[in-house]
Amino acid sequence: MRLAICSSKGGVGKTSTAVNLAAALGEHGRTLAVDADPQDSLGRAFGVIAAPDKSLAAVLGDPDADVTSIIRREVVPGVDVVPSHPSLDAVGVALAQNGALITSLRRALRPVVDEYDHIVIDTHGDNGNLTLTAIAAADSVLSVFTSDPGSALGAVRLSSFLASHRKYENTTAQLLGVVCANWDKQGAAAREVSQALAATDLPLFTTRIPYSRRVPSATLAKRPVVLSYPNSVVAEAYRALATEVTRKYQRRSAA
Numbered sequence: 001m002r003l004a005i006c007s008s009k010g011g012v013g014k015t016s017t018a019v020n021l022a023a024a025l026g027e028h029g030r031t032l033a034v035d036a037d038p039q040d041s042l043g044r045a046f047g048v049i050a051a052p053d054k055s056l057a058a059v060l061g062d063p064d065a066d067v068t069s070i071i072r073r074e075v076v077p078g079v080d081v082v083p084s085h086p087s088l089d090a091v092g093v094a095l096a097q098n099g100a101l102i103t104s105l106r107r108a109l110r111p112v113v114d115e116y117d118h119i120v121i122d123t124h125g126d127n128g129n130l131t132l133t134a135i136a137a138a139d140s141v142l143s144v145f146t147s148d149p150g151s152a153l154g155a156v157r158l159s160s161f162l163a164s165h166r167k168y169e170n171t172t173a174q175l176l177g178v179v180c181a182n183w184d185k186q187g188a189a190a191r192e193v194s195q196a197l198a199a200t201d202l203p204l205f206t207t208r209i210p211y212s213r214r215v216p217s218a219t220l221a222k223r224p225v226v227l228s229y230p231n232s233v234v235a236e237a238y239r240a241l242a243t244e245v246t247r248k249y250q251r252r253s254a255a
Contacts, residue, residue: 002119009125012181034082035082076224138173140175143159207240225238
């Protein structure tokens, strides 16, 4: 499974979902977590800070570069990490000018795809070129929303974005599902947003990731909450999401 975690709106828990989903998947199969966001938040959440020449920016910027030279091995059990760097932004602009951006990540990861059971790609919080590049390297997409109506609209827009680019043959990735993060079961807004999305044709995951102060605490500790607080409610929710994602992907692949 090559899964891009996307949202057209920032601040919805996209990177936390990517980090903890990768950690949960890593408990059952070899997983590569790829930071395709110039903000390099995924790498930092794993405690990885890379220099420009040891980051994804260097590999995408040089078609002869070997991605294995920048992979950080066994950052947490079962998970290797491809770190990012803010210079990825400028590299993306240069590649876009040469018409080489969309396929760059797919090409870079090709030598290692068969080494992993799962590849989880964190993306920039928009529907821009770098996000499309990540989606083009994936075969599935997971989007994240919260109780904010704007984030729900972002999930709808992402679905349209995917459909449009499949028509242009820029990607074959399908929307596997949409998950609610920072879920507040007592909040009326969260229920209303979920009900509104349920009325659309978007595939919603049953699992909801509850709001928890342990998530930012784990980020500061540079270790996924799945590992920092393994018995917490939020860690169990991320593991349940990993199971649901895997089963849904397997069903779709078998169809």
